Amino acid sequence: MLKKIADWPYHDYATRLSVAVVYAFIAAIAVNFFYQPGNIYSSGITGFAQILTTLSKQFVGHTVPVSITLFALNIPLFVLAWFKIGHKFTFFTFITVFLTSFFIHIIPETTLSTDPIICAIFGGAISGVGIGFALKNGLSSGGLDILSITIRKQTGRSVGSISMIFNVMIMFVAGLLFGWPYMFYSAFAIFMSGKLTDALYTKQRKMQVMIVTKQPDKVIEAIQDSMRRGITIINEAEGAYKHDKQTILFTVVTRFELPALEAIMRETDPLAFVSISENVRILGRFYEESMD
Template identity: 30%
Template sequence: MPGILRDYLVMTIGTLCIALALNIFLEPNNVIFGGVTGIAAMLKTLFGLPIGITSLALNIPLFLVGLKRLGGFVFGLRTIFATVMLSVFIDVTANRVGQFVQREPLLYIAYGALLSGIGTGLVLRVGGTTGGVDIVARLLQQWRGIRPGQSMLIASVVVFGAAGWIYGATPVLYALLLAFIETRVIDIVLEGFSDGRSALIVSNKPEAIRDAVLHDLDRGVTMLEGRGGYSGQERAVLMCVISQAEITILKKLIYNIDPRAFVVMTEAVEVLGEGFRPAKAE
C-alpha cells in the first residue's frame, strides 16, 4: 500500500477510535474530557449543541494558526481530513453504538483513555492532528521540545478547571485520571515502550570498566573526554546504553571495580540500532 494511503487509513482508524471512546465510554458516564472536544461537550450540556459540529467550528481558528506556524500543504490536508473525520464519526456514532454505563468509574475511565489514547497516538504518528489541542501539542513540540502527551495533559487540566463549576469536583478528579492515562498511552504509541537506559560513568578506572561492559555485559561503550568543573582534572567519561534488566548487573560490574565511581542513569526514550530495535524509516 502506498505510504500516503496508509497514513490516511491510519488517521481514519485513529479518529474512529477517539469517537468510539467518547460515545461508548465517556459521554454516557458524564466523564469530562479535555481539549476542544471537551469544550464542545460542555456546550452540549449547557445548550444541547451537537459535539461533532461544535468542535469542528471551534477548530477553525486553531487550524489557521497551525497552518501558518507548522506550515505545509501536507499538514493542512491531514489536519482538515482528521478533524472532519473525527467530527463526522462523533455525530454519526453517537446514537448507533452501545453505551458502556457502569457504576465503577475506573472501568469506563480506563477503557475510554486506552481507546482514545491509541486513536490520538495513531493520528499524530503519521503526521496528522485532530485539531484543537493536538495542534497546540505539535507547536509546543516544535518550539520547546515538549512531548505531545505532556502538553495535551496541561491543556486538559485547563479545560477541567473551567468545567469544574458545571460538573462538580468528583468528575473533575476522574477527568484528571482519564487525562493522565490517555497521555501516557499517546506517548507509548508515538515512542514505544522504553526498555533502554543510558548510563554515564565517571571513574578513575575507565579502561577496566570499559572491558567489563564489553566482555561481561556484551554491550558497546563510548569513551568521552570530560573535565571536572571544580578540579579542572581531565577524566574519561563512559557512556553505554543497556536494557532495564541489565541495570543491576551494570551497577555490580562498576562498583566491584571502582566503589567511588560516579554513575548517572537515565531513561532512554527510544533506542535504535544493534542490540535494540532496528533503525528504519516509518
C-alpha cells in the same frame, strides 16, 4: 495547493489516510460510548467541545452536537498550522479532524454503562490508544497538538504546562456541571489516556546509550546509516580487568529507535557492552522528524 498534493507520494498519502480513518473511529467510540454517557470530559480540544455542547442548551436553546463544536474549534487552528507548521501537516490534520467529527456524528451515542469509573477507565484507555496510534504514524489529532508544535518550532520549548492548565480547567468545569466527583473521574480518564498514549508513542522518550566496543567503525557506520543521530567517540578507553584498549561511544536515541539499535549491535558487535539510561533530559539540538 492541488498541485502540491498531487506531488506527494501515493504510499504516504494512502497510509496516513488509513491511519486517520482508524483514529477517527476509535476516538468516536471513546466519546459516544463512554465519555458522553458517563459525563466524563476528555482532554484538550475534545473536552472543550464537550463543555460547549453541555452548555449549548442553556445558552442557545438546543444541544449543539459534539461533532460540530469539535470541528468549529479546530478551524482557527487549521489556519495557524497552515502558516506556521506546513501544508501537508495541515491537510492531513484537517482530514483527521473532519473524519473524527463525522464518525462522532454518525455513530449513535450508546450507553454501555452509567458507572463513571468504568466510563473513565475504558474511555481514557481507548482514547489514549487512538492518540498514540495516530502520533506513532505521523498524524496529529488537531487541537492542542497544533498549538504545541507551533510554540515548540518558534521557541524550542516544551509546552506541557499549557496542556496541563487547559486540562485542569476542563476538570474544574466537569466538577461544576456534574458534581465534584466527576472532576476526579475526568482527571482519571485524562490520566489513563496519557499513559496509553505514552505506551504507544515512544518517539518523544529519549534514552542515552553508552557503547563500549572493539569495532567502533562498524558500529558508527551502521548507526548513522539507519538513523540520524550524532555520536561522541572516546578513544583509548582501558578495561580495568584485562587492561585492553576499547572505544566508548555515546549517543541519544528515542525509545522508538531502540529496537533498531539493538539489531545493529547484534549484527556489528554482539560482544559490545551497552548501557542505556532511560528518559534523559536533553539541552541543545536533538533531531526530530518533521510531521509535515
